[in-house]
Amino acid sequence: MQEISSTQNSLVKKIVQLQDKSRIRKKEGLFVVEGQREINLALQSNFVIDTILFDNSLISEETINNLTNKQATLIRVSKEVYQKIAYRSSTEGVIALVKTKNSSLDQLRFATNSPLILVAEAPEKPGNIGALLRTADAANADAFLIANPKTDLYNPNIIRSSVGCVFTNQVAVGSTKDIISFLQQYNINIYAATLQNSNHYHLEDYTDATAIVVGTEATGLSEEWRNAAKQNIIIPMQGAIDSMNVSVAAGILIFEAKRQRNFK
Template sequence: MTDLHITSAANPRLKALTALRRRRAREEAGLTMVEGLEELQLALDAGVVPRALYHCPELMPDPHLQAELVDRVRERGAETIRLGRAAFEKVAYREGPDGVLAVVASVTRRCAELPHLDGDAPLVLVSQGVEKPGNLGAMLRTADAAGIDAVIAADPVTDWGNPNLVRASKGTVFSVPVASDDTATTLRWLDERGIALVATTPDTDVEYTEIDYTGPVAIAVGAEKYGLTPEVLTAARHRVRLPMVGHANSLNVATSAAIVVYEAVRQRREQGARRSLSG
């Protein structure tokens, strides 16, 4: 199979591609973009089947990797389109593109559509009203590294298909089970599964290390400016804070999420180690 070859940056097909930078266009088409070799490889590893692959040999640093990636995408039945440098730089949304951009189906899933949570102590991350795609992407990288069972965006401001979120997540938006829903539905979904809610807030005396995360737990973080809403704080079994001894009264939301998530991971690993010794 040979590539379609586009050299002109004015090609109408590229206009439709750049339209996917807009949320409305993504939602109408059910599509988004994955740019970058590392991000696309992770998406492919997660089972994603691209609709089309746009690639530019002039921008790819390793011809062998390029050929391997193109062959891998073709094997999944996707169309491959070779672009000239000017054409690719028009559709790329990142600085210093590496010559790889794929069109894939957007991740659109509600809480009820999440896969079954394995084990008797799932660990879930909930982000309520988080605005910045970079923060959500960073949380997904933490979730992937920590083995989080699901990440739920409650009352999301952005969508999981935002190209900047996909980029910031390094493609882990395709490997971590994610969902979007309103806050009330999210809280009900957690309650029905007996998952205790831990809310992060500066308005408590309980530090994040002082509670038990070894059971079924959902860690909730709120919007960058205002934090979690009273609805979530009221529903929480625990409210915890991170100690702050400087002049700032809070950390970046993605950093806060990572700190609390890894405290949960630490406690769970210690519990597992104790069980192994006692067994």
């Protein structure tokens, strides 16, 4: 088994770059995953583990052998090296380099004729994207789509804030134009969460093929979505503010759709 004890090792430097820079992740086709649960979820979703690095003062080799696919390279690292490559304040002693997947729209497959899809346009904050992924997983949505992404899907903060739900969801990214075209091609009704020309969300029928679309709190949805929607919908505010966090809003909307479908 390989061992790394120097923080100046080339692989250690590469891992730091993979964590920090989207262009390096895209160039290498790799991203960093930290923690047993997240690595297990990646494996269960058929992601390929390239390399596992672990600090055996924090995690046993037996646990590592049970965690990874046989093709992965296993590397034991020193405490100093692990502290260099870890990005969590509390950690489990294991980090994986994982191969990226194709996240284009043409990779999507639906097991039903009436899929329920959550779409987010131009989300910027990794924490919000992670929360949206958790929401989509909690509702067992058929897909989570990101229109006009501002960051790549494998940002370590998205993986961390999604608690691995970036792996449990069927995820695709594309432009607003391309995603609208995709939804229209498959006769999926679009419900856009926006103030303009909207109806109260609970008055609509989401039992057919449905895409619920949310935008950012700052700018909302683009006009393209408002024009493409079967119906614009709104969550009526009861207090002093006129909006709520995007993941909270998405949760309310998608679970109304699940309620109408009797949580099937």
